[in-house]
Amino acid sequence: MFLGQRIDMKYEDSGVNIGKGKRAMEAISRHVKSTWTSDVLSDTGAFGGLYALGDRCQEPVLVSSMDGVGTKIIIARLAERYDTVGQDLVNHCVNDILVQGARPLFFLDYIASGALGTEVVASIVEGISVACKEHGCALIGGETAEMPDVYQGEDFDLAGCIVGVIEKEEIIDGSAITSGDRVIALPSNGCHTNGYSLVRKIVFGELGLGVNDFVDELGCTVADEFLKIHASYLDSFDVIRRGARIKGMAHITGGGIPDNLDRILPVSCDAEIKKGSWPVPKVFDFLQKKGGVSDTEMYHVFNMGLGMMLVVSQEDEQKILSNLAGKMAIHSVGEIVKGNRTVSLV
Structure with a gap:
C-alpha cells in the first residue's frame, strides 16, 4: 500500500449500488414466484432456472426466441409508465415462437440501466409477470444490471428470452405452402x-x-x-x-x-x-x-x-x-x- 493511499473506496463510488440491487430483487420476488407452477424446480437466487418438461409431448421440440421492445422504452420512461413494456416484451416473444406453433414454457428477462431504480424494476417485472401468467409461462430467471458508464442516468434497456415446446409432427414451418393458398x-x-x-x-x-x-x-x-x-x-x-x-x-x-x-x-x-x-x-x-x-x-x-x-x-x-x-x-x-x-x- 502506498503511503497516504485511501483504503475506503467502495463499489458505490463507481456508480454501482449492490444494496440497491438486492432491494430490487426482494421487490420483484413475489411477482416472479406468482408465475410459477410445479414444473419450476429452482428458487429465486439460483444460478440457473430449473424447469421440468414432463410428458407434454411424445417428441418434444423446444423453440426459443429472444427480443426486446426497442426505443418504446424511451416513451415509457418519459411517461413514467413501466409495466406496459414488460407485457410488450412477453407478448412479442410469445408471438415469435407461436409462428412455429409452439406454446410458451418459461421466460427470462434482462434489465440494464445507468442507475437502478427499485420501483422502476419492480414495475417492469410486474408487467412481465402479468403477461407470463396470462400465457401459462413461468418467469424462472433473469439479469438486472447497473452499468453507469454504458447507460446514462435513468436510461435502461430491456430484453427477454422465451422457450416453448411443440410436438415435432405439428411444427409449422411454411414448407406446405403452395400456389392457390x-x-x-x-x-x-x-x-x-x-x-x-x-x-x-x-x-x-x-x-x-x-x-x-x-x-x-x-x-x-x-x-x-x-x-x-x-x-x-x-x-x-x-x-x-x-x-x-x-x-x-x-x-x-x-x-x-x-x-x-x-x-x-x-x-x-x-x-x-x-x-x-x-x-x-x-x-x-x-x-x-x-x-x-x-x-x-x-x-x-x-x-x-x-x-x-x-x-x-x-x-x-x-x-x-x-x-x-x-x-x-x-x-x-x-x-x-x-x-x-x-x-x-x-
Missing part, C-alpha cells in the same frame, strides 16, 4: 413494439409534442397511443387451429409485411397482399401525414394494422371466415402465387 390476418392495435425511432422523430421532433399531450386525430394522449400493449395472438391461434390447418405464420414486426411474410414462403412462391382489404388504424395515417412518409416506407417500418399473418388453403379460409364471423376480427388479405419468394403489395 390464401393469406388471412389478425389485426394489430397500433405500432406494437416496432418503428419507435421514427415515431419519436415525428411526434417529438417534428411536431414537438410531449407524452401527456392530447392528440385530436388519435383521440388520446401521446402516451396512451404509443404505450398500447403489443397484442398476443396465442388465444386466437388456438381457436383458428381447432378448425383448420395452418400452413405458415408470420409475426409482423420490424420490416413490416414485406420483410416478415417472405421469411416463411417456399422458394417457388410469392405472396400478393391486397392493400385496402383491412382497416388500417388511424395512428398510421397520422404518422404518415405528419411525418411526410411514403407508402413504401410505411409498409417497411410498421405493421400497418396487421399483427399476425397466416397462410391456409382456400377451403380452410372459407371455413375460418364463416365460423369466426362476428366472434373474432380476422381479414382475408391476399393469396399465394407462383414466384420466387417475394411479397407484393397490390
Whole structure:
C-alpha cells in the first residue's frame, strides 16, 4: 500500500449500488414466484432456472426466441409508465415462437440501466409477470444490471428470452405452402413494439409534442397511443387451429409485411397482399401525414394494422371466415402465387 493511499473506496463510488440491487430483487420476488407452477424446480437466487418438461409431448421440440421492445422504452420512461413494456416484451416473444406453433414454457428477462431504480424494476417485472401468467409461462430467471458508464442516468434497456415446446409432427414451418393458398390476418392495435425511432422523430421532433399531450386525430394522449400493449395472438391461434390447418405464420414486426411474410414462403412462391382489404388504424395515417412518409416506407417500418399473418388453403379460409364471423376480427388479405419468394403489395 502506498503511503497516504485511501483504503475506503467502495463499489458505490463507481456508480454501482449492490444494496440497491438486492432491494430490487426482494421487490420483484413475489411477482416472479406468482408465475410459477410445479414444473419450476429452482428458487429465486439460483444460478440457473430449473424447469421440468414432463410428458407434454411424445417428441418434444423446444423453440426459443429472444427480443426486446426497442426505443418504446424511451416513451415509457418519459411517461413514467413501466409495466406496459414488460407485457410488450412477453407478448412479442410469445408471438415469435407461436409462428412455429409452439406454446410458451418459461421466460427470462434482462434489465440494464445507468442507475437502478427499485420501483422502476419492480414495475417492469410486474408487467412481465402479468403477461407470463396470462400465457401459462413461468418467469424462472433473469439479469438486472447497473452499468453507469454504458447507460446514462435513468436510461435502461430491456430484453427477454422465451422457450416453448411443440410436438415435432405439428411444427409449422411454411414448407406446405403452395400456389392457390390464401393469406388471412389478425389485426394489430397500433405500432406494437416496432418503428419507435421514427415515431419519436415525428411526434417529438417534428411536431414537438410531449407524452401527456392530447392528440385530436388519435383521440388520446401521446402516451396512451404509443404505450398500447403489443397484442398476443396465442388465444386466437388456438381457436383458428381447432378448425383448420395452418400452413405458415408470420409475426409482423420490424420490416413490416414485406420483410416478415417472405421469411416463411417456399422458394417457388410469392405472396400478393391486397392493400385496402383491412382497416388500417388511424395512428398510421397520422404518422404518415405528419411525418411526410411514403407508402413504401410505411409498409417497411410498421405493421400497418396487421399483427399476425397466416397462410391456409382456400377451403380452410372459407371455413375460418364463416365460423369466426362476428366472434373474432380476422381479414382475408391476399393469396399465394407462383414466384420466387417475394411479397407484393397490390
